[in-house]
Every structure is written in structure tokens, then in C-alpha cells.
Amino acid sequence: RHHRCHARSRPLVATRRGGTASMAAVMSRRALACLFAAARPRGGAPFASPRDAPLRWLSSAAKDLPARDPRLFCVVGSGPAGMYAADRLLTHYGASARVDILDKSPVPFGLVRSGVAPDHASTKSVVNRFEGVLSDPRVCFFGNAALGRDVSVDDLTPRYHAVVLAYGATGDRTLDVPGEDTLRGAISARRFVGWFNGDPEAHGDDVETSKSRGAKNVSLHDEITACLTRHVSDVSDDADVSHDDTAKDAPTAVIFGLGNVALDCARVLLRDVNDLRETDICAAALETLERSAVKKVALIGRRGVAQAAFSPKELRELLNLPDVDVRVYDDAVTDLDEADLEASRPRRRAREAIEKRKAKGNETNEMLQNGDALESIGVGRKNQNRKELSVRFLRSPSKLVARDDDATSLGSVILETNELSGPPGKRRAVGTGAFETIRNVALALRSVGYRSRPLEEHFTVKSHHEPDREPDRFKQSVPFDDARGVVPNAFGRVTHAVAPAMGGGEWQVPGLYVVGWLKRGPRGIIGDNLIDAEETIGALVADDARGKLRKPDYRFKNRGVAPLLEARKKSIVSKEGWRLIDLEERRRGAEFGKPREKITSVSEMLRVANEGG
Structure with missing residues (x-):
């Protein structure tokens, strides 16, 4: 039946010489419909059309297609999405596949290497x-x-x-508040995470500090080190705002956002440095945190x-x-909030964790009233350097204010209190x-979401008629x-608007x-990229079956991009x-009892790759 359908149908594509393509190379629409019928769910009815069938059924059925010529693929990006793809x-495709993986970094694995907190080794096991x-x-x-x-x-x-394309979200x-782009000490959580994970862009190879911050040729590492090790004492004042008396005696790090990246940043800042020594945290970052x-x-x-978006764990x-010590502000819930909690088990568990920690704090306060109990709860002379975490709900940044003695450095943060409106599920x-x-x-770290950037391509074209003329620059x-x-797409197929x-x-x-993330936006966990890759590669396999x-x-003799590079x-x-x-980083880490000591310079990575350690 399959061959009869194929013989009676018009092929989808034509060869370069004007004839029809071979049956082994491309399938007709009717034959593709037969393929979907064969791939229908167990016990289910055949799909009405190929477009109605889930891509996962096509992906599994594509394994039974006739043997094909070698297939050459290029994956741009070696993070979780690219590696799963x-x-x-x-x-x-089995033995007929060849995959070239390109990455702007000299080392692979993207955010698994530079975006996962060093004390979460189990997450990096992927x-x-x-x-x-x-x-x-x-x-x-x-x-x-x-x-x-x-x-x-x-x-x-x-x-x-x-x-x-799998190059992710790099922005x-x-x-959108005053002071965000001009004050030293106001940076993104993405860059802060890259800093303690040893990303070369944070340690001198890419000096990103702008002139507007008044710090030419200063790396992100130098900026963070100056902020964390400086005692902030004299900041601008504003008579129109009421001051919070909870943060007068010690410098504070403010993190905007309640997602898991924000929690990672807070945990690294608050955790005992000794607990980080045996992780793969960058040595320069560890010294600064000390x-x-x-x-x-x-x-x-x-x-x-x-x-809130954080995970309970x-x-x-x-x-x-x-x-x-933990302090929580404005965590009360209304009936409308209860509906949001009822719809999300992780949020219910997160709230339970907060309530449990608050109850534990109340017990500690009662014990503090009895001087004999100080040693039993670890608040003695040997533990005078206790730290404090405050979680403040229903607040938005209004302005970042400079220090009085340094107009280029962050000194205080003004917040506006909020109230919620709207129905459950759409509270704003x-x-x-x-x-x-x-x-x-x-x-001040902003952790309000990653964002992909449009790809800009820079190249030059020289004129043969005017060899001395400066080459023109174009962008695509x-x-x-x-x-x-x-990137606009349909099930992973890149699309563009037509006039x-x-x-x-x-x-x-x-x-x-x-x-x-370049396909669906910056959300989800590492494992979500596997499901995402299944859909995209399923679409690719379907297009291959249709000769697209x-x-x-x-x-180019099927040699890919290697000769060009x-x-x-x-x-x-x-x-x-x-x-x-990899071997050199592991060797360096073993000297200090760490899984690895990451190389933080691209030039040194290139030297090791070419010459060894």
C-alpha cells in the first residue's frame, strides 16, 4: 500500500537537472500520511493529516525510513539545548549523521559550566x-x-x-530605573553568576564596564571586588522617604527578583566560605568572598x-x-492569593518553607531572652559574624542612589511598596x-530574567576597483x-514575516x-531542553522526509565549516x-581538593589547548 501511494503521488521536490527526486530521497504527501497512520498512538485512530500528528510520533517512525545518504548538520551553541539537539x-540518523558543534567559548557546555552554582554539583552531573x-x-x-x-x-x-541555532540568551x-546603567555596583545576576563560576568575560578578557560608570579598563571582577570589600557608610539621603532601620550597621547586597538565580546569588553571598572551598568556584571569586x-x-x-517563582528545594x-538570621516582610496572603497557591503545589511548598523558618526564628528569639541559652544556639562570642537574609515581598525598585563621596558608586536603593490587583492567576x-x-x-543585582539578543553579523567586502578604499561593513x-x-519559529522551524x-x-x-531559550524564551530547567530538542529535531526529520x-x-565536498575556519x-x-x-583544570583543582580549577582567560585556554598544561 505504501509503494502504491508513493507511485501515484507527485513528489515534493525536483532535482537540479529538472527530473523528479528518487523515492529513497523524498516522500510524497500521501506517503507521508501513510507514515503518520502507521505511527498513530497504540489503540488510537489514524491522524487526519500529517499536520495533526504529534512530532514525537514522527520522530520515532522516522527511524524506519529507508537508508539515506550522509546527513551533515551544524549546531550553534554547546549548552544544554545544543547538546540535547x-x-x-x-x-x-544513526551512522549516516555527522554533527559539527560551534561555540563562541573555547570550552563547551554553556550555562552548565558558567551558570550553575558551584555548590550544586548534582545539577552539573548532566x-x-x-x-x-x-x-x-x-x-x-x-x-x-x-x-x-x-x-x-x-x-x-x-x-x-x-x-x-542554540546560542541561548546572552542578555x-x-x-528601567534611574542609576541602573550608570552606577558601579549595579550589575545583572547573570554576570555575577558568571563571575563566581570563572567566566572569562568577567575576569578581564572582556572589559564590559562602560565609560558612563567612570571606570575605563576595569574588569567585572575588579568592580565586584571593590564593591564587596568596601565598607559603605556615607550615602545620599532623601527627606521624602522613610528609612528602614534594619540595615544601618553593615553593607547590604540587594537582589531584585525571586527566582532560582536570585537564590543562587544570595546563597553564595551568605554561605560560609569554608563550605565553598571544595567546590569548583573560581579561585579569584573565593578570595573576594573571603x-x-x-x-x-x-x-x-x-x-x-x-x-514567587523560586523552587521549594x-x-x-x-x-x-x-x-x-532570616526576616520576612509582607508575606501575608489574601483569599485571592490562596487561589494562586491552590493552583501551584511548588508555591504551596515554598510558602510552607517560609512559615516553618519564621516559626524557627521565633523560637530562637525566645531563647535569646535567656542568657544561658546563647551558647546552645550558637550565638556566642565565637559567632559574632552572623549574617542576615531579608525577604521583602510587594516592593519594586524606584531609584538607585549614589554615594555622597563617590557619584559613580551605588550607595542606597529606594523601593516603592506595592499592592496586588486582578483575579487569581493574573495578579499584578x-x-x-x-x-x-x-x-x-x-x-545591587537584577535577577528579573535573561533575554536573547538578535544576531548581528559583521563582515567586510573589499572593492576590486578601489583596493585602497576602506572595506564596507554590513550587518545581517x-x-x-x-x-x-x-527567534520566530513554528515547532522549531525558523520563520520570517513576508510582506x-x-x-x-x-x-x-x-x-x-x-x-x-532562543526558541521558547528563558524559562524552565535543564531537563526541559530535552523535550524542546525532541520537538525541533522531530520537525527537522519531518522536513527531511518531505525533501525540504x-x-x-x-x-564544499561535505567537509563542513572546518576548511573555512x-x-x-x-x-x-x-x-x-x-x-x-579539562585535564589541566582537573590537575589544578586536585592541588586544592577541588573537582577543578577553571581557567579564566581565553588566551590561556588557547595556549593549553595547543600546548597542553
């Missing part, structure tokens, strides 16, 4: 699976090769059957406890840190017009939805696919180079 390609993918002989790794800097999309698409959402004068951390959330870990924060100030602020980009912060004169709507960009993938240009004399880190970097 490569894994799915290898699984679906690297073992990714190492298996990278070790596959069908996979090539090209580290230190940035899309838009070293190669363009137009360089890649003629060389592969398909290109999968941040902003607070000298840190910050003893108080304030978590600020614009909505209430029933709308991470919240409990933070609330129960030893030698840390509305300012009340009442303000309060947190004084002696040494560091992958289609990007700036409002949503994602009304050309028919309007969204058209698929042939051979271009997207996964991960590109055919690599014969001039070699011709452009780029300093590329291969799989073998990464192995040398």
Missing part, C-alpha cells in the same frame, strides 16, 4: 551525558568560533543539510509569596543556612506611592522577534532551526583541545 540528531555526545566520532567541536564574528549564517547554510531584562564586608542580603519581590536550602503589582530606603548598599541577522525576545505584497504570513527559512532540507553545495586562520579549540583544557 546533537544527541537527538545522532539518535535519529555534563557526563554531554561528554558522551561530544566523544562520539560523528561529532566535531569548534570552540572559540562565534556566529556573527568568525562565521555567518550564509557561511553555514550552504555547507550543511540543516543548521540548528538580561532591565529594571574579604567581603557584606553581611546582609535583601531579596526584593514586586509581588507576593503566592506569586532551593528556597529551603537558603532559609536554613547556618549562622544566618500596583505601586501605592509609599517609599522606603535600604541604606549602605554595596551591591537571523529573524528575531524583539517583543518576545526569541503583504508577497502574500503575507510567516514563511519557513529553509534548513534553519532553533532550540532552547537543503542539499550542501557540492563545492582554517582558511580564515581562526584559533579554534577542537575536541582534543578541550580534553587538554
